Amino acid sequence: METAYVMINCEMGAEGTIVEGVKSIDSVKEVSGVFGNYDIIVKLECPDIDEIRETIATKIRLLSKVRCTTTLMCSN
Numbered sequence: 001m002e003t004a005y006v007m008i009n010c011e012m013g014a015e016g017t018i019v020e021g022v023k024s025i026d027s028v029k030e031v032s033g034v035f036g037n038y039d040i041i042v043k044l045e046c047p048d049i050d051e052i053r054e055t056i057a058t059k060i061r062l063l064s065k066v067r068c069t070t071t072l073m074c075s076n
Contacts (some may be wrong), residue, residue: 003045003051003074007038014065016025021063027055038070047075048049 010018015033022031022042030043031040042060046052052073 001045001047002049002052003012003043004056005068005072005074006033006042006044006056007072008042008060009037009069010039010068011067015029018063018066022060025059027051044061 008018008022018040019031019033022028024039027044027046028042029045030072032041032043033039044052044055046055052071056069060066
C-alpha cells in the first residue's frame with residue numbers, strides 16, 4: 001500500500017465544502033483543516049502510485065475552488 005499526503009490551497013471560505021468533498025473519496029483515510037501555508041491536509045492510501053496520481057488529478061484537483069495542491073509521497 002502506498003501513502004501520500006496532499007496539502008490543498010483553496011479559495012477563502014471554501015474549506016468546509018472541500019473537506020466534505022474529499023471525505024467522499026474512497027482512498028482518503030484522513031482529512032483535516034490546518035493553519036499556515038495550506039488550508040487542508042489529506043492522507044491517501046492506494047495500492048500503487050498510479051492510483052494516487054489518478055486520485056489527485058481527477059478527484060481532488062477538480063473539486064470546485066481548489067487552487068493548488070502539493071503532494072508528499074511516503075517511502076515505504
